[in-house]
Amino acid sequence: DTGVSQDPRHKITKRGQNVTFRCDPISEHNRLYWYRQTLGQGPEFLTYFQNEAQLEKSRLLSDRFSAERPKGSFSTLEIQRTEQGDSAMYLCASSLAGRSDEQFFGPGTRLTVL
Amino acid sequence: GENVEQHPSTLSVQEGDSAVIKCTYSDSASNYFPWYKQELGKGPQLIIDIRSNVGEKKDQRIAVTLNKTAKHFSLHITETQPEDSAVYFCAASKGYSTLTFGKGTMLLVSP
Numbered sequence: 001d002t003g004v005s006q007d008p009r010h011k012i013t014k015r016g017q018n019v020t021f022r023c024d025p026i027s028e029h030n031r032l033y034w035y036r037q038t039l040g041q042g043p044e045f046l047t048y049f050q051n052e053a054q055l056e057k058s059r060l061l062s063d064r065f066s067a068e069r070p071k072g073s074f075s076t077l078e079i080q081r082t083e084q085g086d087s088a089m090y091l092c093a094s095s096l097a098g099r100s101d102e103q104f105f106g107p108g109t110r111l112t113v114l
Numbered sequence: 115g116e117n118v119e120q121h122p123s124t125l126s127v128q129e130g131d132s133a134v135i136k137c138t139y140s141d142s143a144s145n146y147f148p149w150y151k152q153e154l155g156k157g158p159q160l161i162i163d164i165r166s167n168v169g170e171k172k173d174q175r176i177a178v179t180l181n182k183t184a185k186h187f188s189l190h191i192t193e194t195q196p197e198d199s200a201v202y203f204c205a206a207s208k209g210y211s212t213l214t215f216g217k218g219t220m221l222l223v224s225p
Contacts, residue, residue: 033212042203042215043158056212091157097210101146105157
């Protein structure tokens, strides 16, 4: 257990529905990252926050995706109008920027879009 | 952007043998190179990392080497055990930044 938690662990939804995932980072970590991992591939960067500010978004993050970290603690990732291609593992990681490069990952949320 | 290539995609060894996984990166500005182990249904777990000012780092049975000139780095696991079986990912970043991962190596250690 790295100290990063994600909820839910699994989500099955129908195409066109909206889903929201939550990530709770290690409490003192100021950076929070979201990655997506499809079967047989390495994680791919989606977006990251430093405290409340969203500092970078990948081209993978279409306008159906939105992420927030309102108080600089937990974060949510919402996918609107889900498509079958959104099926993947969504991973959250946190780090203490300025002190360490190490990113600690949560267990992930497995999304299946039917 | 950064591109990380990882080889081999699968690796089968006998218990007690050594295993080597190799990665290359494209961006000479990258300076942080972690290795992660991922077991089925779990998130990646950091097992060792190296920074560009160091050529080699060891932690018990695990070692990582870095060749900045050739832009490649390798993971070495000695005296492999069945519990080492997992998918291993290399990654690269420019420090305090996003990670670019390789596609992973499935390591199978047979008793």
